[in-house]
Amino acid sequence: MNPRERALVDLFAAMEGLAGPAFECTYYPCHFDGQDCSICYCPFYPCLLYRLGGEIIVSSDGRYVWSCRNCHWIHEKENVEEVLAYFSAFPRQLLVEADWSFFTKSLQEILFGEEIGFENGRAYDLTPANIQGFECEPLAEGEFLDVTIENFSITSVKRLSNPEEAEGVIIPEKSGRNLIGYLDGFVKCRF
Ligand code: SF4
Incomplete structure (x- = not known):
């Protein structure tokens, strides 16, 4: 399963019920103690919004990647609930087929109430x-x-x-x- 598929699997699983902190995970807590792990792989990746804690870094093999190491936002329960409420209005097939543009617009609507890009x-x-x-x-x-x-x-x-x-x-x-x-x-x- 590639990271994009995993992000959708996490999103759809979270729609069935929040997982809360994954104390059993080897990497817990990868962001902060008590974090909500329902959306481990983020559907907005790469969001390109520094305000959430991410940034562009160069990986060990020389590629530019968006690092989410310092993002707490998607692991705070109230934000997960807001994300799930937003996406529950869409058919799952649409979410599977949607491109990055759809997800950045979605994130902006969640954060600002409208698309401002x-x-x-x-x-x-x-x-x-x-x-x-x-x-x-x-x-x-x-x-x-x-x-x-x-x-x-x-x-x-x-x-x-x-x-x-x-x-x-x-x-x-x-x-x-x-x-x-x-x-x-x-x-x-x-x-
Ligand atoms: S910075 Fe946060 S919201 Fe943005 S892609 Fe990474 S995990 Fe998702």
Whole structure:
């Protein structure tokens, strides 16, 4: 079973009843004591939303991956319940066939009540969902990330300074507690 299939299996199993903490798991607690393990493999992966604790890292074999090591969000019971309530409105076959775009829109609706990312030329711009509510200041120049996702995996990450050149998913670049991104000009936001 690949990670995407496992994420759907976890989601559908959680719809039948929450698992709670998996004390019997060798890796428990992989995030925090008392975590809810109902959704072990996340259906939103790779969400590309730094605010939830994830970030892009380079794996030992040189690939860009979205690391969820510091995400607690999907393991907090009230969030799991909200996710399950949201997806229970959809036929399971639709969820099986849905692409990454469907899942990012779903996550934005859960987090913000609406989709706040937008089509930007040939790219999809997730900058608003990454910086909403954070304190931002304008920057004279900078670079953001253009992330290509295929089959729920990151296949390339480019640093760009012109949004018109982007073709994948536009997100800010993270540096410590700062996000550098482009939204009507470069901004630096603290989160
Ligand atoms: S950061 Fe959290 S919500 Fe995002 S893909 Fe990872 S586990 Fe899922």
